[in-house]
Amino acid sequence: DTAVSQTPKYLVTQMGNDKSIKCEQNLGHDTMYWYKQDSKKFLKIMFSYNNKELIINETVPNRFSPKSPDKAHLNLHINSLELGDSAVYFCASSMSRSSYEQYFGPGTRLTVT
Amino acid sequence: DQQVKQNSPSLSVQEGRISILNCDYTNSMFDYFLWYKKYPAEGPTFLISISSIKDKNEDGRFTVFLNKSAKHLSLHIVPSQPGDSAVYFCAARDLRAGNKLTFGGGTRVLVKP
Numbered sequence: 001d002t003a004v005s006q007t008p009k010y011l012v013t014q015m016g017n018d019k020s021i022k023c024e025q026n027l028g029h030d031t032m033y034w035y036k037q038d039s040k041k042f043l044k045i046m047f048s049y050n051n052k053e054l055i056i057n058e059t060v061p062n063r064f065s066p067k068s069p070d071k072a073h074l075n076l077h078i079n080s081l082e083l084g085d086s087a088v089y090f091c092a093s094s095m096s097r098s099s100y101e102q103y104f105g106p107g108t109r110l111t112v113t
Numbered sequence: 114d115q116q117v118k119q120n121s122p123s124l125s126v127q128e129g130r131i132s133i134l135n136c137d138y139t140n141s142m143f144d145y146f147l148w149y150k151k152y153p154a155e156g157p158t159f160l161i162s163i164s165s166i167k168d169k170n171e172d173g174r175f176t177v178f179l180n181k182s183a184k185h186l187s188l189h190i191v192p193s194q195p196g197d198s199a200v201y202f203c204a205a206r207d208l209r210a211g212n213k214l215t216f217g218g219g220t221r222v223l224v225k226p
Contacts, residue, residue, distance in 0.1 A: 004156070040218065041200075041218055041219050042216060042218055043202065043204075043216040044216070045213050045214065045215075048211055048212065055211045055212075056210070056211040056212075090156055090157070092156075094212065097211070097212050098208060098212060099212070100144075100145040100147065100162060100208075100212070100214075101147070101159050101162065102159070102214060104149075104157045104158070105156050106154070106155055107154070107156050
């Protein structure tokens, strides 16, 4: 019974394409996040939504756009993919916007060729 | 600007002995510190946390120590078991920045039987 799930797990695509990664949590949490783990293995926050409201928007190219249709889902759309977008993207959730414990999904490995 | 640093990229320890993982931070606004464990191809899983007003928190074989004046924390695993072999990430929470977690670069732990 997966708490935070992401699809797809692996995504290989060419430069210039547009792609989406989906995230769903069944924990009843109010807050969801997207993190990027780069080639140096650092996990960095990209976005955070609380009850469909954007609360964190780090310095991320505007080719990246999060979309939250409801509080259980937070999708990541990436336009005009570039080689440097290759990374592992993790979705996470927390009970509320003040809960420090965040639960992570399994990650989506994106490879741009 | 790395606000959270794990200076040891790897650690090898004999089964039954103590594993000590270290983490340094620079931002005095961090109010919670967390340790996450990560297996390959999986998302990070929460291990243990400590509030900035505490100096020790213990949970079974895992103990986290915080030295606020030195801006340093450590995770002790006693006794180490082969299943503890994983990458451990130190993370720090800044609630005023939207419940953002800032991660260190991780320490790979290998526990030898």
